[in-house]
Amino acid sequence: MNLELNKINVLPVRTWSWLGVNDTSIQEAIPDIKPYTKNPVKSDGALLNNIALKSDDSDRDLFSSVNTGIGEEAVDFTKEYSNCGMSVRVPAGMNIKEPVYLEYNLDEDNPAAVELNHIIAEDNSEITVVITYRSEEKCPAFHSGLSYLYTGKNAVINLIQIQLMNEKSIHLNNIGAKLSEGSKVNLVQGELGGFKTINGLRADLTGNNSIIDINTIYFGDGSRSLDFNYVVNHYGRQTHSNMNLNGALMDKSSKVFRGTLDFKKGAEGAVGAEGEYILLFNSGIKDVSAPLILCGEDDVEGKHAANSGKIDEDKLFYMMSRGLDELSAKKMMVEAWFQPAISRIPYSSLQTEIADYVKERLSHVKSI
Template identity: 45%
Template structure:
């Protein structure tokens, strides 16, 4: 496959072309997809749930069947769903609460440099599950990851999905989440985007029934010539549905970032509430930072809030910390880490939280 990766992360409502935020294009080509031999999960079955290898017969659910652009583009969605080289179906039984998180450790090395994962998580009525997926690569490997994770929470169900991306600098990371939430259901996505030369991510959640909830919490860190492109969309269909998007990031060196956050109140979503907020710390004069927070409304009786804040580190905070004995570098690191902590604390595995903290400290060594 040699398709040029273009038309990625299309914004729901297009704006002036010269702003450069309607979509993203990569000069890279889609590599040939070979086999992926590693097994990311050690435990495939437990009380109340099962995990099986995904295939073309069990990888679909009716709600998503007619939606062409579940991922970062229609073309990539088709490639992932038809040509994936790994992936899993996770099913949770009704009325079962799975206490221990399922941990998928996706690694890319010299023998497994191409990862195309297609995952489906279905939570039965009044059930709950937490799934953690980590993506990493070996240093010196030009890793390529393209993935799609579909989530479906039935009535009263709760899905917590945590994705941690620590791919090395030579890698490309294209990741998408497509979710749907029924009545009184809830889907929470915690997304940690720290690695890869090019990071393009999408998260879309349809709140299809009354009292459904959807939350996205994410952090990103850009340095060197890193490119980060984010597209979050929450569609409110159900009455009294609720959503929240909260993103914190930091940019250094010559990095660039586009953030698109959209909350769309569809007709009929009476008394729905949605809020989104992005906060970016700028640590260089050479970065390029673009943010597009969108509120779309087809219903009158709703509450929506959106905000995007960008700026350098607060000089008063910096002065206070330095007056307490911290060096300027230590103080800057502390401020950035403190802005990330409310989100990284949602990662339920302590060892992984520590790995994230150490990864951030290494990346910020020359702030």
């Protein structure tokens, strides 16, 4: 079937159209969407019995006013074709130590996953959800995810999403989050594979003292393209946001990153910071960044920092002086570049898998 979504990942405030960052669109042939027949749950049954894995209509109502990063067309698509996903409601006061671990391994029998998740952490509860997306070699797979997150008072949601799909796969990852007073969302995203990736997040920090901490890594090689749209709206007082991206681009790959911190009037004492650090390896890449700070309140601190360029020559020289050849040293530095996000993943096996995946991708590289 054909997927066509227009005016997605929309920049909250428009700028010059010739820059091509106001929005994006996707028109791609994707596998037919059939029921997803695998069980993606890796966590043990005892854990899952402790939490409500089914949501009811009232949970869906909770998200009726929550917007997402990619936008309405993607939401409608996912809701119409959803063939997998989970709904979790963590009861008040419950701290689930063991992560809920889901794996989507797409293959010829299950080439398309359209995932709809509702994750609700009631007051003073905590949950960690780890989701991985892979596709079998040579299988042109498709994943479209829509995750709604809601944190009650002082609740914590840790969401880790790692995408390691092959170079023929298309990946859409869409999040809408609403945070209550004193609550926190920790988000780790690894956008390391796929041919085309569209990633959007919108988080509304409505409760005072609510916090969102985002750590994302991405890796583009070949002719892969990545398109991000992160929007954090500070409504509550003393709300905090941190958006940190480490990326690497080589060959003919391209990336557009839109990152918006929006301090609404009344968000007194809010603090937001976004940082993007990009390693570039050759001419011919396309690296576009649009880090917006919108401000309707004076008593805030909003900061943005970005740095892009080649690998630090001094560091490279140091590593080569320790006996590594240039290519090996560079590869090692790319692996190290992703460590800040990888180290936040609660499974060492997954950490190793990501490191191996990056290493494997780099093994094809003859020079950088």
